[in-house]
Amino acid sequence: MAPRRLLLVGEGNFSFAAAQSETLDPSTTSIIATCLQHPADLARDPLAGENLQRLRERGTEVRFGVDCTQLADAFELHDREFDRIYFNFPHCGRKAGVAKNRELLAKFFQSCADVLAEAGEVHVALCRGQGGTPADKPRREWHNSWQVVAMAALGGLILSDVHPFSCEAVPGYKCTGYRSQDKTFHVEGALNHIFTRSLPFECFQPRIFRIRLGDQWFSFPEPEALTGKLNRGFLEAPSCHPIRTINEKLIAELGKAFSLKRLKCPFPLLSQGDTSVLTSWNYDIVSAAFWISLLEDNSNSESLTDGTTQDMEEFLLSFSELSLPGDPERDDKEEAHEGIYGQAKVCLRPSLLVHVQTVIQAPDFLPGSLYILSGPVFKKCLILPFTMPAFHETLLILEFNQNLKDGCLQSLLDHLKHILDSLLTQTLLEGSKLSSSVEFVLQQNGKDYMISVKSHNFDPDGAKDLIIGSVTTSTISIIHKERCFVFVSMNLDLLAMLVCGISDWRMLWTSDNRFLKNFVSGKIEPFKSYSLYPPCYAHDISFWLDEKKGFDELEFHTVAREVSQDTVISIQFLSRFQHPKTEQVSLCYRLIYQSCDKALTKQQVASMQSQFRKEIQQRLRVIPR
Structure with missing residues (x-):
């Protein structure tokens, strides 16, 4: 040596x-x-x-x-x-x-x-x-x-x-x-x-994925806000990613108290019909989905880059099983396909709840068994410290008799609290006090809960309440009255951050292999960051609104996320101004740029800000001042 x-x-x-x-x-x-x-x-x-x-x-x-x-x-x-x-x-x-x-x-x-x-x-x-x-x-x-x-x-x-x-x-x-x-x-x-x-701060282009449905090939571009986040396989063996480790431990502990039925997660691309189950629960989830246009693609797969070819093969595993609804007035299979894809009624899964109806209506579904589904989900969101456009979700589905509802539900919640509290103490030093505690906060409807963790890890001056999941009981629109269901949805990324002490969700998605070197497969370890005190850069932007078009703040945040490659960590509203003569309205925001894992320079941020001004002018029809 x-x-x-x-x-x-x-x-x-x-x-x-x-x-x-x-x-x-x-x-x-x-x-x-x-x-x-x-x-x-x-x-x-x-x-x-x-x-x-x-x-x-x-x-x-x-x-x-x-x-x-x-x-x-x-x-x-x-x-x-x-x-x-x-x-x-x-x-x-x-x-x-x-x-x-x-x-x-x-x-x-x-x-x-x-x-x-x-x-x-x-x-x-x-x-x-x-x-x-x-x-x-x-x-x-x-x-x-x-x-x-x-x-x-x-x-x-x-x-x-x-x-x-x-x-x-x-x-x-x-x-x-x-x-x-x-x-x-x-x-x-x-x-x-x-x-x-640092890994080089390159201008990554969204990948093009090719997928096959029947005997036809189609392609679609990775949404720019999700560049590098599709098809990462964090939950698959032999990954040693902390998200997988925590999910496996969670499932193993649940298996000690319940009869488990673990399901393979379907491909995250959905037709419009597959999202209908969500509208009765939360329309906002559907409205914030990433919608995708599928294009017929007859190109030779061998001509693709190595990286795209590899991604494509993994994407094929479940997509052929998708049930895409056809046009009822057109029975021809090819015409039905053409109509669906031409209308771009396809989106990335915003929640695992879209699969609930399929699971509970399966002929072999057993009451009393705890069904578990884990996989990635994607949805547009505002830029906030603990919100993320891509994360991994675990969904628990349990059916029991209406007469036993209260006792069964309480038993499930008690076991969950014990398991989550145990996970949150995994990385504590001997003699340390519990810095996080799990609570089930009853909602106004009197039957559903939010899973809240009061954590001191990310705010030494005071406890921070983080919502890591929800507990939802069945609705009559999809379930028979005599059957009672409970659905528990948990954000594994947030849970991993709390357990391992990872203060920035973006670090979970880094391509830097130093991140995974912190972890051993099957073992929960505290994370030691290899990128300390990254500098912040602030840029203000103001623009005139188009009265006819209105202003879509979610899209404003999404464009910022795309252009900055997820380096905008905060968007603060500063002021609103209305011209006294023209009555035209102007808004002013402050963008804070910071990278969690790469060297980000003042010059790179200035270039991103310039590009952001151009993009919002073109896509949001505003006029930068």
């Missing part, structure tokens, strides 16, 4: 390099120590001379005149893969302000991208308050800090860890000032910031 390669830049008196060389095993670690100065510049510094002698005696490579903002120029192409790059207490010198030092950091991080190994780390030590992150105590105002995380983003790097910098941990290290001046930096309260590569 090749030794780890360490690159030390900006060395002043080389005491850090000397300490590292004498601490680390040369058989497993090689060090290259560099500084901007030339040997003549260090001739008057006896400490530097002593340390250089120590380095030479140990065979450590030393290079002079190395500019940390142009590292690629200092190393040949075959000599650039460094596992760690250290830069301790960077500074432009003398009375350089924060802007100059930000520029230094930005150029350094961009330079690191050229010489850092794929899984490498960049270590930057900064004096107290300079970084501008919540880890600084006290924390400076953002504009008065070096904005280290935002500067690192310019090099495609994210902050993965931060801890106190201790000179005592590096025996013999003596921090120097700029260019080895006698005046040293104040290192009390200093922090070491550890950066790693």
